[in-house]
Each structure stands twice: as structure tokens, then as C-alpha cells.
């Protein structure tokens with residue numbers, strides 16, 4: 228986007244030019260498809276209209292073993308919705324967002340309408356970061372963010388009606404580590420979980436989805452991390468180093484919402500993506516590790532011990548690490564109609 232400036236005064240505030248609605252909506256869908264999702268399942272669909280966009284859940288991509296309620300499915304769609312909002316702002320458009328607008332159509336999670344008015348400049352600047360964000364499962368070094376950086380990550384969550392709780396004390400670190408170990412062990416003892424994981428780590432390349440070996444650590448039993456990352460290396464060909472570097476001294480963040488239902492899950496996905504793009508903007512790497520939220524008892528205990536009046540919706544580790552490549556995405560034609 229270029230910027231226009233007033234010919235009459237040197238101090239006038241620049242206002243972005245507005246691209247055509249069709250171009251802006253097309254770009255918004257392209258960016259929405261780059262969102263993070265559970266096991267890269269990309270459980271979304273979009274219908275483009277002349278003046279807006281419908282954002283829908285694709286329940287054929289529901290991972291029913293790990294996510295029986297569909298909480299993480301809806302959260303993934305929320306992350307895609309956030310990307311669409313960001314890109315529409317970057318193309319000069321203000322947007323009205325209706326979330327869960329139709330009780331008769333639970334798959335219709337959001338309706339976006341282009342409206343008159345200035346676009347949100349705070350969102351527009353995040354657009355260029357959307358293709359740069361990655362889930363980075365490399366070994367993180369031991370640096371920790373400054374207080375100012377942590378405040379900016381927290382503000383990103385708050386802007387989306389959510390909260391971000393940094394895991395600061397040794398006791399809190401041990402709690403997250405213990406609950407993640409416990410949840411991870413329970414999941415790994417569940418044949419249905421393992422079968423689902425195997426399906427989403429051995430997708431045909433043409434499918435354009437799932438977890439690829441290039442994006443996951445090689446698991447050979449040598450890692451001694453206090454907080455176990457999810458073992459995606461089901462075929463033994465994981466390409467990244469075995470250790471996440473996750474000692475209990477590393478920075479972890481828990482994202483939470485005040486309520487816990489479909490709309491809260493959607494908002495938590497928007498917040499997750501706002502936080503991840505802000506982390507990317509600040510030059511940090513991040514990856515979610517959400518096992519302890521997928522077992523009801525460990526999720527409840529995390530809430531009781533750490534987030535109190537908010538429901539934990541995501542757990543992230545952040546650090547510095549080398550780059551990782553882009554993960555596959557489905558064909559646009561399979562995801563977009565209208």
C-alpha cells in the first residue's frame with residue numbers, strides 16, 4: 228500500500244489509500260489461509276461477497292480425539308479471522324466484525340463487512356508479518372524478553388479481549404512443566420490420540436496440510452527438557468534438533484479468556500495470532516505447546532494454579548532460534564467460494 232499525503236500542509240496525517248473491495252477481500256483470504264492451526268488442519272472456509280467475507284468452520288477437519296469439543300478448531304479459525312482483519316486494514320478498509328452471528332448456523336463463526344471509516348493502523352502494520360510468522364520448534368537459547376517486550380505481548384492479547392499471563396516464578400514454571408508432562412503422558416497412552424497424530428503427520432504432499440518432518444524435532448530419546456514438546460516425529464524423520472531447550476527457566480506465556488464457549492474460543496484465536504505476530508515483529512520465535520489444555524483435569528489445575536479467573540486457552544514458549552521454513556497450505560480453490 229502506498230500512502231497519500233495532503234497537498235496543503237506538511238503536517239497532515241497520512242491516510243492509506245484504499246484498494247478495491249474485491250482486491251482487499253482476495254488478499255484477506257490469502258493471508259487468512261496462512262494462520263496457525265491445530266496439527267496444521269486448516270479447519271476453515273471462506274465465502275467472499277461484494278462487500279465482505281464469511282468465515283466458517285470446516286468440521287470435516289475436526290480432530291475429535293485431541294479436541295473433542297472443537298475448542299482448538301474454533302481457535303484456529305479465530306487466528307485466520309485475525310489475519311483477514313489485519314490484511315483488510317492494510318488495504319485501507321475499516322471492518323465491522325460480527326462473531327457467531329447465527330445460532331441456526333454454528334459453522335458460521337464470523338461475518339466481516341467493509342465499512343466507511345479509517346482502518347485500524349495498529350492492525351495494518353502487522354500485515355507484512357503474516358507470511359513471516361512460523362511455529363518454530365528449534366532449540367531456543369536462554370535469552371528472555373524485556374519487561375517492555377512482555378508488556379507489548381500482553382497488550383496484543385488485551386486488544387482482543389483476552390489476557391496473557393507470563394510464567395514468571397520457579398513455582399509457576401514447575402507447575403506448567405508438571406502438568407505438561409502429565410498431559411503428554413496421558414495422551415501418549417491413548418491409542419486414538421496416537422492414531423490421529425499419525426494421520427496428521429503422514430499426509431500426502433498434495434493435501435497441503437498436516438505436520439511435515441522439516442518442521443519438527445527428531446525424537447531419539449536424548450532430549451531432557453523439563454517441558455516436553457509434543458512428539459510429532461511419528462516416522463523418525465524429524466529434521467530439527469531433538470532438544471527444545473525448554474528448561475524451566477525459559478519464557479512461557481499462557482493466554483486466557485474470561486469465559487469459555489465458542490465465542491471466547493474464537494476471540495482467543497484472534498488474540499493468539501495478535502500475540503504471535505507481535506512476537507514475530509519483536510524478533511522472537513514462538514511455538515505453542517498445548518497438551519496440558521487438552522486434558523480437562525490438567526487444564527483445570529493450570530487455571531487453579533496460574534490463571535485464576537480466566538480460562539487458559541493456549542500456552543506458548545518464546546525465545547531466540549534459527550529460522551524454520553513455511554509449512555504447507557491447502558489450495559485456495561478448496562477453501563474459498565464466492
Ligand SMILES: Cc1cc2nc3c(=O)[nH]c(=O)nc-3n(C[C@H](O)[C@H](O)[C@H](O)COP(=O)(O)O)c2cc1C
Nearest residue numbers: 263264265266267299361362457515516517518554
Ligand atoms: C490450537 C493450536 C494448538 C497448537 N498446539 C501445538 C502444540 O501443542 N505443539 C506444537 O508444536 N505446535 C502446536 N501448534 C502449532 C501448529 O502445529 C502449527 O500452527 C501448524 O503446524 C502450522 O504451522 P505454522 O504455525 O508454522 O504455520 C498449535 C496451533 C494451534 C492453532
